[in-house]
Amino acid sequence: GQQLNQSPQSMFIQEGEDVSMNCTSSSIFNTWLWYKQDPGEGPVLLIALYKAGELTSNGRLTAQFGITRKDSFLNISASIPSDVGIYFCAGLMGSSNTGKLIFGQGTTLQVKP
Amino acid sequence: GAVVSQHPSWVICKSGTSVKIECRSLDFQATTMFWYRQFPKQSLMLMATSNEGSKATYEQGVEKDKFLINHASLTLSTLTVTSAHPEDSSFYICSARDGTRVFEQYFGPGTRLTVT
Numbered sequence: 001g002q003q004l005n006q007s008p009q010s011m012f013i014q015e016g017e018d019v020s021m022n023c024t025s026s027s028i029f030n031t032w033l034w035y036k037q038d039p040g041e042g043p044v045l046l047i048a049l050y051k052a053g054e055l056t057s058n059g060r061l062t063a064q065f066g067i068t069r070k071d072s073f074l075n076i077s078a079s080i081p082s083d084v085g086i087y088f089c090a091g092l093m094g095s096s097n098t099g100k101l102i103f104g105q106g107t108t109l110q111v112k113p
Numbered sequence: 114g115a116v117v118s119q120h121p122s123w124v125i126c127k128s129g130t131s132v133k134i135e136c137r138s139l140d141f142q143a144t145t146m147f148w149y150r151q152f153p154k155q156s157l158m159l160m161a162t163s164n165e166g167s168k169a170t171y172e173q174g175v176e177k178d179k180f181l182i183n184h185a186s187l188t189l190s191t192l193t194v195t196s197a198h199p200e201d202s203s204f205y206i207c208s209a210r211d212g213t214r215v216f217e218q219y220f221g222p223g224t225r226l227t228v229t
Contacts, residue, residue, distance in 0.1 A: 033218070042117075042206045042220035043157070088156065090218075100147070101208075101218060103156045 006089055006104030014112050021107040022073040029091030032065050032072040037086045079111050116140050117209050119221035126197055126228055133193045134224045136207030143209035146190040151204045163190050197228040
């Protein structure tokens with residue numbers, strides 16, 4: 001099925017460093033969502049973006065919905081060990097009540113204490 | 114708020130048997146629920162979309178007679194894997210769309226299915 005291009009695939013960083021990951025697509029999306037998944041768990045919603053150009057923060061997380069509606073990025077500032085996990089971007093294709101999410105391949109984040 | 118549960122969290126079954134997985138939205142009404150499958154170190158692949166009271170819509174390549182979906186109420190959807198085979202072993206995750214916040218989708222904790 002269709003997927004978003006998410007990069008990087010994995011990151012290994014030192015505690016305290018900032019992290020940036022992004023997603024791009026050839027298709028336009030009306031909504032972008034960022035999720036975090038811990039091993040053996042379902043994804044947890046981190047940030048939802050509804051408008052092109054929108055910049056939204058949730059604690060140490062900041063995400064932006066690209067102007068072209070074909071991309072989004074997620075930044076994590078001052079990383080801590082509990083940030084470890086897999087981060088997925090997802091774009092909503094179709095209308096809000098009938099559309100479906102298209103997922104990126106995920107970015108695996110490892111944080112060294 | 115926006116909690117989705119799944120039961121069981123893991124199940125082991127013998128080849129040829131059927132397994133039912135439940136997905137419930139605990140504190141909101143979900144007009145739409147989704148079923149995903151995830152292989153190790155891979156992304157989530159949508160299997161089907163179910164709307165309360167109607168037939169599920171399956172993604173291309175997903176056998177609807179093998180993966181039976183029932184969305185009996187606004188808080189419950191079930192996935193039944195019929196005549197399971199080892200290749201059906203996977204992590205199955207459901208999600209639900211809150212009818213009042215239709216842009217957001219919440220996921221259950223997943224069900225690990227192992228077919229021996």
